[in-house]
Amino acid sequence: MEDVAAYAGVALKTVSRVVNGEPGVTPGTAERVRAAIDQLGFRRNDSARILRKGQTASIGLIMEDIGNPFYSVLSRAVEDVAREHGHVLFTGSSDEDPVRERELALAFCARRVDGLVVIPAADDHTYLLPEMAAGIATVFVDRPARLIEADTVLTNNVGGARDGVNHLIRGGHRRIGFIGDAPRIYTSMLRHRGYREAMSAAGLRVDDAWVTMTTPTTDSVAAALRQMLAGPAPVTALFCGNNRVSVAALRELGPLSATLAFVGFDDFELADLLTPGVTVVAQDVARLGRVATELLFRRLAGDRGPAERTEVVTELVRRGSGEIPPP
Amino acid sequence: MEDVAAYAGVALKTVSRVVNGEPGVTPGTAERVRAAIDQLGFRRNDSARILRKGQTASIGLIMEDIGNPFYSVLSRAVEDVAREHGHVLFTGSSDEDPVRERELALAFCARRVDGLVVIPAADDHTYLLPEMAAGIATVFVDRPARLIEADTVLTNNVGGARDGVNHLIRGGHRRIGFIGDAPRIYTSMLRHRGYREAMSAAGLRVDDAWVTMTTPTTDSVAAALRQMLAGPAPVTALFCGNNRVSVAALRELGPLSATLAFVGFDDFELADLLTPGVTVVAQDVARLGRVATELLFRRLAGDRGPAERTEVVTELVRRGSGEIPPP
DNA sequence: CGAAGACTTGACAACGCTGTCATATAATCG
DNA sequence: CGATTATATGACAGCGTTGTCAAGTCTTCG
Helix, strand or coil: CHHHHHHHCCCHHHHHHHHCCCCCCCHHHHHHHHHHHHHHCCCCCHHHHHHHHCCCCEEEEEECCCCCHHHHHHHHHHHHHHHHCCCEEEEEECCCCHHHHHHHHHHHHHCCCCEEEECCCCCCCHHHHHHHHCCCEEEEECCCCCCCCCEEEEECHHHHHHHHHHHHHHCCCCCEEEEECCCCCHHHHHHHHHHHHHHHHCCCCCCHHHEEECCCCHHHHHHHHHHHHCCCCCCCEEEECCHHHHHHHHHHHHHHHHCCEEEEECCCCCCCCCCCECEEEEECHHHHHHHHHHHHHHHHCCCCCCCCEEEECEEEECCEHHHCCCC | CHHHHHHHCCCHHHHHHHHCCCCCCCHHHHHHHHHHHHHHCCCCCHHHHHHHHCCCCEEEEEECCCCCHHHHHHHHHHHHHHHHCCCEEEEEECCCCHHHHHHHHHHHHHCCCCEEEECCCCCCCHHHHHHHHCCCEEEEECCCCCCCCCEEEEECHHHHHHHHHHHHHHCCCCCEEEEECCCCCHHHHHHHHHHHHHHHHCCCCCCHHHEEECCCCHHHHHHHHHHHHCCCCCCCEEEECCHHHHHHHHHHHHHHHHCCEEEEECCCCCCCCCCCECEEEEECHHHHHHHHHHHHHHHHCCCCCCCCEEEECEEEECCEHHHCCCC
């Protein structure tokens, strides 16, 4: 900037004014400065600007895995809102590892992001308290913060699962299986609860052999299916707790999927192309990201109200697999 | 940091030493400083550090749309390599818009990222020359840079498309259709070339009605299919230029997909679950991202060789749809 | 024509950190 | 025990901006 100033024969500050479009510079002078900038290929160093202003115009997003379509769609929604506010976006994948989540969060905070959107993996977020006290706005998405008060945007997990299971019950099913992700995962736990609630509200018994909750692998899902389909009273319908589980189960079921009624939590691409089409409880992932990020920017704009908790509703999308009648 | 120093009764510089784990601090002093840090909730301000050191330990990734699984997988690979090198990652979606790509690139550069991984949309990248001259390493992925010399990592598009079409030809097909994305897109253009090459190498004629290249929409793909399946000599096989086109075509084909041989460029989730399973020319997207980012860090480590151009090979994955014989 | 006001421009400090170099203290050795 | 060396600590400048305030120039109007 000093070089530009010298080249244009003005003071440093005048260059700063031109660069930032501040008023009070004669058109002629401004033109000379711009020419010098072009000539010298000058670009403002935002690091210095950030240091001086204390505002980075950036936010951080921490999720489980950006490679997973669920999070990538969410990520895009967050990016769009950030962009509307002139912010750029840091992204990081925690792989469900609390240590890594913390590392990422602190790395972003050290870079003085203005705010943080977190899909939490940790079960203790007190490590964020000093950062939040220091003014870094934080919104939690998809799962709530643990041990601290914070803004949260969630899907209606219990209600959605209940809707899905009720759909099967209305179809005449009485023996319905459930395969979910590991129970320590918040959404997994709630969807399981929704399943139990729907069953018990309909006066239906749940056999232990019908329920499996674990990180889904080919083997674990195959075992779960064997277990619930064996014996004299096999399940006639299956509810899956998320899209990874659904896909694994459908893969394992193979041709059997034509006769076993199926509903999954989470929509996924091509669900409509399979035969039969896969009935799902769809979450509006983009909306989740959008709502959360808009809340974040409301905070950044100065909203100091108490922590908010928003729920985004789900939608039952019927495609055929949920409408298979019991044998 | 000054507060911490005062609290611990040492000089600023000593705090700096402790924070950075520099040698030459008595254990007792270090302990006192650490206590003060905890007490005051101090966190180093990386903005200042960056300004001082001139190194941001961050890289930027610009792609078409992080919400698209292709890019999100790539993004994850880039993130992993960045992490191995202790860098954080900015991401941004250009939506194929040259202006937006440029804005993002310059925004990242202004924040003084150490390097840039770009999946280009623009057809002129000279705007990056000053930045590259200023030392920002840049690697282009999936498509080459335009009008400048730069490191590039590409998929073997022509060869992959040729392989896919040859597979159909070996299956006995002589009338093979092609639906690709808009011809201005680099990969689209090359895959089209591969299709033409394979056909002409086999001495097969290509009817104009068999080829459509445009941004895929439900309507455009439906029209393309109608056109190539009408008349006395309809195509007996179809090759699609990317996964979006493939999915749209499969959706439009419906039950017809059981009789029309099909191969698509790009793998996609659940391709194995459809009936028949979808044969694809798979690119190793994660590898693409990994190779590119490793190249970037080689540059950052000081490698000043001439611009490199690497190709990543494709793999034909047979699942059934490509093995349907001609009627 | 002189004073008040409006506008343009510039000098300088400060943001929070790290690198350099100087100084004070402790350890080592002939 | 004094001289030398190793070690621990601190003072200070400077990274490239922007905010503050003062100074200079040009209008305007009584």
